[in-house]
Amino acid sequence: MFDIILLRHGETQWNRQKRIQGHGDSPLTLRGIEQAKAYGRTIKAMLGDDLANWRLVSSPLPRCLQTASILSEVAGMDFAALESEGRIKEISTGHWMGRLKSEMPAEDLNGEGTRSWFFRCPGGESYEHFAQRLGSWLSERGNAEKMVVVSHGVAGRVLRGLHMGIDPDQALSAGESPQDAIFRLRPGHIERISCG
Numbered sequence: 001m002f003d004i005i006l007l008r009h010g011e012t013q014w015n016r017q018k019r020i021q022g023h024g025d026s027p028l029t030l031r032g033i034e035q036a037k038a039y040g041r042t043i044k045a046m047l048g049d050d051l052a053n054w055r056l057v058s059s060p061l062p063r064c065l066q067t068a069s070i071l072s073e074v075a076g077m078d079f080a081a082l083e084s085e086g087r088i089k090e091i092s093t094g095h096w097m098g099r100l101k102s103e104m105p106a107e108d109l110n111g112e113g114t115r116s117w118f119f120r121c122p123g124g125e126s127y128e129h130f131a132q133r134l135g136s137w138l139s140e141r142g143n144a145e146k147m148v149v150v151s152h153g154v155a156g157r158v159l160r161g162l163h164m165g166i167d168p169d170q171a172l173s174a175g176e177s178p179q180d181a182i183f184r185l186r187p188g189h190i191e192r193i194s195c196g
Helices: 013-017 030-053 062-075 127-139 153-164 168-174
Strands: 003-008 055-058 146-151 181-186 189-194
Touching: 003 030, 003 153, 030 062, 030 146, 030 181, 055 062, 062 146, 127 153, 146 153, 153 168, 153 181, 153 189
Parallel strands: 003 146, 055 146
Antiparallel strands: 003 181, 181 189
16 A cells, blocks of 8 residues: 655745745745754654655655755655656746735635635636646555655645545645644545654
8 A cells, every 4th residue: 555754845935924936936944944854853753664665756846855855864865866746846826926925915815725816826727737737646656655755735735635535625724734744645544743
């Protein structure tokens, strides 16, 4: 059976500024670096001697690669063997990328679930396209695969919902996007693990 440890990149400068990232990017803050180290310590403690049997997979966006580099060094994984996977990168926020949320009209940043503003950005991705992209990656997972996956906030919520086959609105509204916890996905099960 497959076993996936799914996590969100550490805090970035744009996260701190409350700036819309999407496919844009900014480097990790010092707090984000510490979060990545905590991911590495948690993964090393969880996997122990089995660590060599796990692959490291990351979104190609620099904030995820930076997180993966730090956590792999702390955990003792081979960063040189990292697999970059474009299908797990964050949703495209189109023309809103880089804008401060505080500068946006409140009505533009409303909605829940599949009607959230994430899926209504001019020039961005719809929920349908985004879920198809993530779902195509998830559907290819083989029974014996073990991987640590570094992805994003909205992408992580959608992936977890697809994995469990739950209503997308419920997955998006009730889901969380922590930068201090990881999720272990196994067939029919998700476990949330805090990182300290």
